[in-house]
Amino acid sequence: MEAHRKHSVDGTTLHTCHPCRRTILYRIYAIFHTCGIVALMYLHVNSLLTAKTTLITSLLLLSDVVLAFMWATSASLRFNPVHRSEYPEVYAAKPEEEFPKLDVFICTADPYKEPPMMVVNTALSVMAYDYPSDKLSVYVSDDGGSSLTLFALMEAAKFSKNWLPFCKKNNVQDRSPEVYFSSKSYSWDDEAENLKMMYEDMKSRVEHVVDSGKVETEFITCDHFRGVFELWTHKFTRHDHPTIIQVLQNSETDMDDTKEYTMPNLMYVSREKSKVSPHHFKAGALNTLLRVSAVMTNSPIILTLDCDMYSNDPSTPVRALCYLTDPKIKSSLGFVQFPQKFQGLSKNDIYACEYKRLFDINMVGFDGLMGPNHVGTGCFFNRRALYGPPSNLILLEMDELKPNRNKDNNNSIKAPDVLALAHNVAGCIYEHNTNWGSKIGFRYGSLVEDYYTGYSLHCEGWRSIFCSPKRAAFCGDVPKSLIDVVSQQKRWAIGLLEVSISRYSPITYGVKSMGLLMGVGYCQYAFWAFWSIPLIVYAFLPQLALLYGVSVFPKSSNPWFWLYIFLFLGAYAQDLLDFVLEGGSYGGWWNDQRMWMIRGFTSFLFGFIEFTLKALNLSTHGFSLTSKANDDEEQSKRYEQEIFDFGPSFMFLPMTTVAIVNLLALVWGLYGLFAWGEGLVLELMIATFAVVNCLPIYEAMLLRKDDGKLSKSVCFLAAILTLGLILSGYFFFK
Numbered sequence: 001m002e003a004h005r006k007h008s009v010d011g012t013t014l015h016t017c018h019p020c021r022r023t024i025l026y027r028i029y030a031i032f033h034t035c036g037i038v039a040l041m042y043l044h045v046n047s048l049l050t051a052k053t054t055l056i057t058s059l060l061l062l063s064d065v066v067l068a069f070m071w072a073t074s075a076s077l078r079f080n081p082v083h084r085s086e087y088p089e090v091y092a093a094k095p096e097e098e099f100p101k102l103d104v105f106i107c108t109a110d111p112y113k114e115p116p117m118m119v120v121n122t123a124l125s126v127m128a129y130d131y132p133s134d135k136l137s138v139y140v141s142d143d144g145g146s147s148l149t150l151f152a153l154m155e156a157a158k159f160s161k162n163w164l165p166f167c168k169k170n171n172v173q174d175r176s177p178e179v180y181f182s183s184k185s186y187s188w189d190d191e192a193e194n195l196k197m198m199y200e201d202m203k204s205r206v207e208h209v210v211d212s213g214k215v216e217t218e219f220i221t222c223d224h225f226r227g228v229f230e231l232w233t234h235k236f237t238r239h240d241h242p243t244i245i246q247v248l249q250n251s252e253t254d255m256d257d258t259k260e261y262t263m264p265n266l267m268y269v270s271r272e273k274s275k276v277s278p279h280h281f282k283a284g285a286l287n288t289l290l291r292v293s294a295v296m297t298n299s300p301i302i303l304t305l306d307c308d309m310y311s312n313d314p315s316t317p318v319r320a321l322c323y324l325t326d327p328k329i330k331s332s333l334g335f336v337q338f339p340q341k342f343q344g345l346s347k348n349d350i351y352a353c354e355y356k357r358l359f360d361i362n363m364v365g366f367d368g369l370m371g372p373n374h375v376g377t378g379c380f381f382n383r384r385a386l387y388g389p390p391s392n393l394i395l396l397e398m399d400e401l402k403p404n405r406n407k408d409n410n411n412s413i414k415a416p417d418v419l420a421l422a423h424n425v426a427g428c429i430y431e432h433n434t435n436w437g438s439k440i441g442f443r444y445g446s447l448v449e450d451y452y453t454g455y456s457l458h459c460e461g462w463r464s465i466f467c468s469p470k471r472a473a474f475c476g477d478v479p480k481s482l483i484d485v486v487s488q489q490k491r492w493a494i495g496l497l498e499v500s501i502s503r504y505s506p507i508t509y510g511v512k513s514m515g516l517l518m519g520v521g522y523c524q525y526a527f528w529a530f531w532s533i534p535l536i537v538y539a540f541l542p543q544l545a546l547l548y549g550v551s552v553f554p555k556s557s558n559p560w561f562w563l564y565i566f567l568f569l570g571a572y573a574q575d576l577l578d579f580v581l582e583g584g585s586y587g588g589w590w591n592d593q594r595m596w597m598i599r600g601f602t603s604f605l606f607g608f609i610e611f612t613l614k615a616l617n618l619s620t621h622g623f624s625l626t627s628k629a630n631d632d633e634e635q636s637k638r639y640e641q642e643i644f645d646f647g648p649s650f651m652f653l654p655m656t657t658v659a660i661v662n663l664l665a666l667v668w669g670l671y672g673l674f675a676w677g678e679g680l681v682l683e684l685m686i687a688t689f690a691v692v693n694c695l696p697i698y699e700a701m702l703l704r705k706d707d708g709k710l711s712k713s714v715c716f717l718a719a720i721l722t723l724g725l726i727l728s729g730y731f732f733f734k
């Protein structure tokens with residue numbers, strides 16, 4: 001493999017692509033699995049026509065149809081997985097004049113859930129990229145409209161004048177100061193010690209201001225920014241305030257103290273908000289930045305980042321440019337997506353927040369088709385791609401916003417007319433009667449604006465590329481308690497339903513515009529919440545059958561029994577293989593499959609319910625931000641020790657009920673097996689598998705005393721529900 005790669009690189013090649021070796025095996029297996037599914041469907045239809053247990057058979061048929069469909073979606077993503085490598089050294093050897101300009105967008109929305117120091121570190125890590133500073137502009141969008149965040153960024157601008165030269169001179173790799181200064185693997189000289197003191201000093205000032213909740217005048221060290229904070233009048237709230245745009249650093253004028261290094265642009269943007277105009281959450285924020293940056297710098301390449309995703313590798317932009325500037329592909333290349341990687345995961349990643357399937361396995365699968373879906377952060381866009389299909393640039397309301405406009409060179413980003421226009425395009429009524437959010441920019445209408453936007457671009461004919469270097473390009477945060485995890489994924493499930501149950505559903509519109517494999521691949525996400533159907537049926541039906549001594553599956557003496565075994569083992573083994581071949585561990589996989597079940601009874605189920613209520617106009621849902629400030633020490637300790645943190649939420653009620661029902665079924669089933677000799681083997685196997693997965697739940701119900709245990713009321717209600725289910729099973733089975 002290694003040798004093959006070297007042969008194909010000739011010194012000008014910027015990137016190579018190799019198909020995965022597992023492909024052939026997977027394709028052959030797919031034929032067998034498909035035959036198995038067809039046979040199973042035959043079995044169901046046959047018994048539907050002959051037996052009298054119509055309801056039970058229909059439920060099993062429905063579940064197996066969903067399972068088969070979801071298997072087909074992963075099969076399409078296993079059809080042609082590829083791995084790529086790129087050669088940034090080759091690109092970096094070019095003269096600096098040839099580097100395109102780069103705009104970086106960072107989104108933040110709440111100074112308490114997203115601590116300003118986190119935003120500062122993310123901003124500094126990208127400002128310090130190994131990239132010509134005069135071509136780099138960083139825009140921070142603050143949907144929280146918070147003076148605290150602005151203050152923090154002013155401090156960051158000041159600190160960057162020391163931090164950037166330091167990183168570049170010493171070729172530091174960790175360019176997030178927080179990471180660098182808390183790392184033990186460096187030996188520091190005086191300069192570094194000095195810088196560390198400056199950093200700590202800035203940090204304590206920012207944290208003090210955040211704690212006190214307002215920016216007191218004695219903390220403002222730059223005189224020319226003093227007036228800015230007066231914009232926060234008593235009428236100012238985060239949901240209702242004027243636009244604030246501040247140029248905190250300007251590459252045309254700002255240099256470090258030695259006058260050797262140019263500083264990149266740093267802009268703070270908080271778009272106008274009003275209670276009567278919809279703001280479309282993150283997609284709205286990104287579209288505002290798209291327009292503001294078009295007016296100010298209009299770089300052809302855009303990097304989007306969430307505020308927790310700091311850059312972990314200074315050569316990342318050059319890596320992305322290996323693709324984005326390749327003349328052979330660039331005219332239809334919409335974006336280069338990096339995977340989301342996370343810091344501080346527990347050893348076996350108990351909540352499976354590495355999201356290996358989402359961010360690795362499926363990505364390499366998509367990459368061999370039209371390219372990976374967009375995951376919201378760590379993505380380099382071709383600006384042009386956000387303005388209509390490759391062959392058809394959509395007309396804009398203003399010439400100044402055109403993606404390929406040549407900016408008049410003498411128009412400084414601080415020129416009054418530039419700033420005035422920037423304020424205008426950040427206004428909350430600007431988008432009325434325009435194509436923003438439908439044909440231009442990030443798309444509105446789904447809580448997963450990232451998925452929806454990437455999907456729309458693919459439908460328009462743009463391609464994308466998955467770039468996954470060995471050293472993670474970006475590192476972010478994941479929630480570290482189960483309730484945060486399942487709430488986050490509930491939001492995703494709702495957002496995905498908003499796409500799947502619309503006229504742009506991948507199963508219809510997607511397949512038509514992108515072809516079968518891509519369209520079906522996109523369905524795996526779109527129909528995410530549908531997993532809850534088979535999970536619920538398989539969690540209750542066979543178990544109740546066991547309790548009533550009725551069999552719903554073929555007995556072990558029946559040859560059809562082996563069909564079930566084959567399909568179950570086949571699907572699970574393939575899932576495990578995917579996981580391990582993309583670098584996962586066995587322990588990690590076990591937790592991953594367990595989280596899939598937990599999701600089925602929490603995120604997916606409640607996502608379904610909330611989506612339905614919304615569709616019936618009975619409720620609304622918004623973008624509930626994931627908190628990145630984990631200050632609960634006990635909770636962090638439990639996470640480290642991989643003890644589940646449930647907490648008192650009714651979202652865990654269905655899951656707890658499942659745990660109880662399965663335990664009862666297992667005990668009763670085992671008793672039956674020994675008492676009567678013949679048991680319901682498949683039913684028993686399913687209950688056993690569930691019980692093994694539920695072990696932490698029993699522990700949290702009975703043995704634990706800490707705050708992360710299941711609450712008494714949830715356990716009590718689950719017991720009542722169990723009773724109800726068993727009683728109603730009587731009408732089913734008798």
Ligand SMILES: O=c1ccn([C@@H]2O[C@H](COP(=O)(O)OP(=O)(O)O[C@H]3O[C@H](CO)[C@@H](O)[C@H](O)[C@H]3O)[C@@H](O)[C@H]2O)c(=O)[nH]1
Nearest residue numbers: 107108109143281282285306307375376377447448625626
């Ligand atoms: O009104 C809003 C709400 C959110 N955000 C920003 O959106 C980002 C993502 O929010 P987060 O709470 O971290 O959500 P996650 O579920 O962790 O994010 C994942 O899912 C989102 C879609 O639901 C994508 O936008 C993200 O890129 C993806 O990482 C953050 O930077 C926020 O500051 C805004 O700018 N404005």
Ligand SMILES: [Mn+2]
Nearest residue numbers: 306308477626
């Ligand atoms: Mn996030």
